[in-house]
Amino acid sequence: MAMKAAGTDRPATIHDIAAICGVAASTVSRALSTPERVNIRTRARIEAVATELNYIPNIQAKALSSGRTGAVGVLVPDITNPFYFDLIRGTQLQLKAAGYTQLLVDTEESDEVEASSMEQLRKGADGIIVTASRLSDEALLSAAAKIPIVAINRDVPGVPAVVIDTPSATSQALDHLISLGHSRIAYVAGPVTSQSSTLRWDALAAAAEERGVDVRRLGPFAPKTQSGAAAADAAVHSGVTACIAFNDLIAIGMLQRLRERGIRVPEDMSVVGCDDIFGADFCNPPLTTMASPIEQAGRVAVSMLLAQLNPRGGGGTRNRSLMPTHLTVRGSTGMAPRAC
Amino acid sequence: MAMKAAGTDRPATIHDIAAICGVAASTVSRALSTPERVNIRTRARIEAVATELNYIPNIQAKALSSGRTGAVGVLVPDITNPFYFDLIRGTQLQLKAAGYTQLLVDTEESDEVEASSMEQLRKGADGIIVTASRLSDEALLSAAAKIPIVAINRDVPGVPAVVIDTPSATSQALDHLISLGHSRIAYVAGPVTSQSSTLRWDALAAAAEERGVDVRRLGPFAPKTQSGAAAADAAVHSGVTACIAFNDLIAIGMLQRLRERGIRVPEDMSVVGCDDIFGADFCNPPLTTMASPIEQAGRVAVSMLLAQLNPRGGGGTRNRSLMPTHLTVRGSTGMAPRAC
DNA sequence: ACGCGCTTGGCAACCGGTTGTCAGATGCAT
DNA sequence: ATGCATCTGACAACCGGTTGCCAAGCGCGT
Numbered sequence: 001m002a003m004k005a006a007g008t009d010r011p012a013t014i015h016d017i018a019a020i021c022g023v024a025a026s027t028v029s030r031a032l033s034t035p036e037r038v039n040i041r042t043r044a045r046i047e048a049v050a051t052e053l054n055y056i057p058n059i060q061a062k063a064l065s066s067g068r069t070g071a072v073g074v075l076v077p078d079i080t081n082p083f084y085f086d087l088i089r090g091t092q093l094q095l096k097a098a099g100y101t102q103l104l105v106d107t108e109e110s111d112e113v114e115a116s117s118m119e120q121l122r123k124g125a126d127g128i129i130v131t132a133s134r135l136s137d138e139a140l141l142s143a144a145a146k147i148p149i150v151a152i153n154r155d156v157p158g159v160p161a162v163v164i165d166t167p168s169a170t171s172q173a174l175d176h177l178i179s180l181g182h183s184r185i186a187y188v189a190g191p192v193t194s195q196s197s198t199l200r201w202d203a204l205a206a207a208a209e210e211r212g213v214d215v216r217r218l219g220p221f222a223p224k225t226q227s228g229a230a231a232a233d234a235a236v237h238s239g240v241t242a243c244i245a246f247n248d249l250i251a252i253g254m255l256q257r258l259r260e261r262g263i264r265v266p267e268d269m270s271v272v273g274c275d276d277i278f279g280a281d282f283c284n285p286p287l288t289t290m291a292s293p294i295e296q297a298g299r300v301a302v303s304m305l306l307a308q309l310n311p312r313g314g315g316g317t318r319n320r321s322l323m324p325t326h327l328t329v330r331g332s333t334g335m336a337p338r339a340c
Numbered sequence: 341m342a343m344k345a346a347g348t349d350r351p352a353t354i355h356d357i358a359a360i361c362g363v364a365a366s367t368v369s370r371a372l373s374t375p376e377r378v379n380i381r382t383r384a385r386i387e388a389v390a391t392e393l394n395y396i397p398n399i400q401a402k403a404l405s406s407g408r409t410g411a412v413g414v415l416v417p418d419i420t421n422p423f424y425f426d427l428i429r430g431t432q433l434q435l436k437a438a439g440y441t442q443l444l445v446d447t448e449e450s451d452e453v454e455a456s457s458m459e460q461l462r463k464g465a466d467g468i469i470v471t472a473s474r475l476s477d478e479a480l481l482s483a484a485a486k487i488p489i490v491a492i493n494r495d496v497p498g499v500p501a502v503v504i505d506t507p508s509a510t511s512q513a514l515d516h517l518i519s520l521g522h523s524r525i526a527y528v529a530g531p532v533t534s535q536s537s538t539l540r541w542d543a544l545a546a547a548a549e550e551r552g553v554d555v556r557r558l559g560p561f562a563p564k565t566q567s568g569a570a571a572a573d574a575a576v577h578s579g580v581t582a583c584i585a586f587n588d589l590i591a592i593g594m595l596q597r598l599r600e601r602g603i604r605v606p607e608d609m610s611v612v613g614c615d616d617i618f619g620a621d622f623c624n625p626p627l628t629t630m631a632s633p634i635e636q637a638g639r640v641a642v643s644m645l646l647a648q649l650n651p652r653g654g655g656g657t658r659n660r661s662l663m664p665t666h667l668t669v670r671g672s673t674g675m676a677p678r679a680c
Numbered sequence: 681a682c683g684c685g686c687t688t689g690g691c692a693a694c695c696g697g698t699t700g701t702c703a704g705a706t707g708c709a710t
Numbered sequence: 711a712t713g714c715a716t717c718t719g720a721c722a723a724c725c726g727g728t729t730g731c732c733a734a735g736c737g738c739g740t
Contacts, residue, residue: 011463013696024720029698039718058463060409061696063400064725079432080425082618089420092446101464104444106432123351124399124441225622256622278422282565282596284624353726364690369728379688401726404695 012053020049032057059101071101072305073121075114075130079106081223082277083247083294084131087152090298091129098306100126111135111193115143122147127305129298130154134193148308150301153196160308160319162301166196166274167203169290169325173244173272174207174215176288176327181336182213182242182270188231188254189219190246197246200274204244216240221250228253236261241269241336248273248280248289255283255332266334276328285331292325352393360389372397399441411441412645413461415454415470419446421563422617423587423634424471427492430638431469438646440466451475451533455483462487467645469638470494474533488648490641493536500648500659502641506536506614507543509630509665513584513612514547514555516628516667521676522553522582522610528571528594529559530586537586540614544584556580561590568593576601581609581676588613588620588629595623595672606674616668625671632665 014028021028023042031038031046038046049055063069074091076084088104095102103125107114111134121128127148133140137156143149144159151161177185187204190197201217208215218234221227223246232254235243245251251273258265265271265285273280276291300321307318354368361368363382371378371386378386389395403409414431416424428444435442443465447454451474461468467488473480477496483489484499491501517525527544530537541557548555558574561567563586572594575583585591591613598605605611605625613620616631640661647658 015696025696026698026721027719029696030719033698037718042719056459056463058404058696060400060403060463061725062698064398064404064727065696065698067698067725069400080429080618082422082425085420085422085425089446092419102444104442106429119396123396252622278420279619279622282592282619282624283622355726365726366691366728367689369726370689373728377688382689398726401695402728404697405726405728407695407728 011058012050012055013058014055016053017046017049017055020053021045069124069126070099071103071125072302073103073105073117073125073128075105075107075117075128075133077107077109077114077132077134078223079104081249082279083249083275085278086294087131087298090295091302092298094299094302098302100306107134109134109191111139115139118143118147126309129301129305132194132196148305150305150308152297152301155195155199155320160304162297162304162321162323164196164292164294164297164323165325166290166292167199169274169292169327170200170204170244171207172327173288173290174204174211174213176329176333177242177244177270177272178211178213180242180270180334183336184240185213185215185242185244186235186238186240187215187217187219188221188235188243188245188250189217190221190223190250192220194223194246200246218243219246221246223247223249225249225253225256228255229257232257232261232263235269236263242272242333243269244272244274246274248275248277248287251287251289251332252279252283255285255287259284265332268337270333270336272327272333281330288330288333289328290325291328292323297323351398352390352395353398354395356393357386357389357395360393361385409464409466410439411443411465412642413443413445413457413465413468415445415447415457415468415473417447417449417454417472417474418563419444421589422619423589423615425618426634427471427638430635431642432638434639434642438642440646447474449474449531451479455479458483458487466649469641469645472534472536488645490645490648492637492641495535495539495660500644502637502644502661502663504536504632504634504637504663505665506630506632507539509614509632509667510540510544510584511547512667513628513630514544514551514553516669516673517582517584517610517612518551518553520582520610520674523676524580525553525555525582525584526575526578526580527555527557527559528561528575528583528585528590529557530561530563530590532560534563534586540586558583559586561586563587563589565589565593565596568595569597572597572601572603575609576603582612582673583609584612584614586614588615588617588627591627591629591672592619592623595625595627599624605672608677610673610676612667612673621670628670628673629668630665631668632663637663 014025018025018028028046031043072095092102105117114134129150131152133154140156141158151159153164155161155163187201221231228250231250251271254271263269273287273289276289280287280289354365358365358368368386371383412435432442445457454474469490471492473494480496481498491499493504495501495503527541561571568590571590591611594611603609613627613629616629620627620629
């Protein structure tokens with residue numbers, strides 16, 4: 001039985017199995033994918049030989065003939081942004097559990113790279129999960145017509161989405177700052193193409209007006225720690241006593257810059273971040289930030305996508321999911337200077 | 341010309357192009373992949389039609405018929421470990437530049453997952469880059485016989501590798517600590533299956549003996565910040581005044597724990613990390629650590645792999661590359677308590 | 681005018697599976 | 711014994727390219 005392995009060293013195919021079992025290749029295919037379609041005895045023989053030959057189906061061939069690739073593309077604007085680590089891990093685990101392969105693509109914060117990646121993936125994947133898409137509504141919508149898509153942190157009617165509810169957490173942050181005596185507050189904006197940043201600002205501006213405090217907008221800034229220096233300087237210059245940053249990267253960068261300039265946090269300036277990324281808890285001072293279950297967001301996105309790919313009987317497919325967000329208070333926020 | 345787009349909405353194939361141009365499919369294939377094999381005029385026609393039809397070759401089919409998938413697997417033990425961010429970015433950029441696709445796989449620090457991923461990738465990729473492999477020498481060697489492999493931070497004779505020279509940086513760190521007056525030093529070890537950790541310890545122990553100082557080994561510890569607490573406690577209990585940690589994650593975790601316990605860094609205890617990951621510069625205090633060009637390591641690994649895949653005329657293929665490492669001194673190391 | 685070699689394009693097999701269709705075998709009722 | 715439905719497996723087409731081989735067409739030297 002075991003001696004036949006000596007022959008060819010290349011991976012076994014269904015034809016090898018078929019030859020050994022004395023059946024047709026199609027029978028082997030069915031035995032493996034549609035077991036009930038084949039007599040239990042032949043099936044047993046085939047399965048035995050398959051395991052003995054250490055048979056591994058060729059994914060390429062499978063994809064070519066069946067049209068299903070068993071892969072899902074995950075597009076992120078910047079792999080090195082810690083925010084995406086947990087998200088990626090979430091999608092990776094959930095996809096693996098469902099027997100899918102994850103194709104991770106870094107779109108380099110560019111709408112063009114994003115669009116071409118999608119076009120590429122149209123044949124190379126069964127579906128796409130796109131985070132913080134830089135595409136226009138129309139472009140995203142037309143892409144979604146060609147291949148199943150779930151968007152994360154991008155809300156376009158007609159495109160299933162997982163949205164992390166930072167806008168509402170923004171109000172929490174605002175109340176937190178107000179209760180500490182701050183009345184001159186800045187929103188440190190992210191990229192203009194980021195819908196998240198826009199929505200957050202809208203929510204913040206509305207809440208600020210409601211509460212009668214002065215919130216101004218600074219930026220835009222790139223979502224990197226390096227941008228934090230410029231953001232910090234802008235904040236200082238604007239005379240505010242507290243900032244709500246687009247994300248933790250910028251906030252941490254601001255922390256560094258403020259320290260360099262001898263401006264104490266939180267005594268002279270309070271800083272609130274967003275995302276609660278790796279590092280937010282051990283920077284100096286630890287960052288008050290808006291936290292949310294990022295990994296879970298990834299899992300939910302995968303579930304929604306798989307529901308689209310394999311429509312179940314129970315037609316109730318949710319096409320929008322809101323992830324809760326809460327404020328995590330750490331050391332970077334404190335009483336307003338005047339109030340002391 | 342443009343009206344034909346109205347017909348089928350599915351992606352164009354070479355057959356569509358062939359039909360329109362009145363040539364055979366094989367000619368189209370050659371025009372696109374072996375341009376010199378085809379008359380310049382027919383080629384021009386074909387290319388024009390191809391762009392007009394927005395033709396995108398089907399990767400699956402290409403892979404199936406040619407045997408080359410155009411993909412490279414990149415295996416990392418833990419996607420959420422910041423050390424790998426820059427590495428992944430390095431491989432991603434270099435692979436994309438060479439027209440390859442990156443398949444990123446999280447092996448969950450498990451040798452079994454790693455082995456099965458490799459087997460899977462044997463058909464799904466042209467080559468594999470494996471970081472910090474948990475596999476045995478034999479297993480890695482036999483895998484390398486089946487598919488081109490480049491290892492990162494894993495040195496097995498016969499397997500091309502990019503090695504980050506942390507062992508030699510370890511001596512620098514030791515001298516740094518000695519010059520600050522430390523004489524009782526601990527090495528906070530990583531996982532037992534990590535070759536890097538072993539090599540680092542060997543180098544450190546040798547250097548310590550040479551210099552006549554006492555260096556003991558603590559651990560092993562998992563390479564996560566959470567392990568830092570146990571590591572910090574072990575270090576305190578062992579009575580050392582300085583630690584060299586397996587990596588920055590552990591070191592940062594130690595910093596947090598030491599702070600909780602009211603032990604000042606660096607006054608009471610000095611801590612040296614390794615890798616200079618995201619966060620090492622803004623933790624509290626900023627971490628003295630051994631830095632190296634990680635992203636470049638990823639690029640080099642890709643270059644070595646591609647050289648294997650497409651053997652050039654100049655046969656001199658390097659199969660081992662050593663990345664330089666240097667000590668970056670920040671705030672987590674200082675004079676030994678006794679010496680003050 | 682002939683033979684030669686080079687260029688250029690077509691034919692067909694093949695990569696490794698999937699799937700529609702059909703025929704032989706089997707079992708059961710009539 | 712005949713008819714009919716059911717089960718089982720084989721055949722072959724197909725997915726979308728690649729590639730070895732062959733032949734027609736061409737220019738050129740003799």
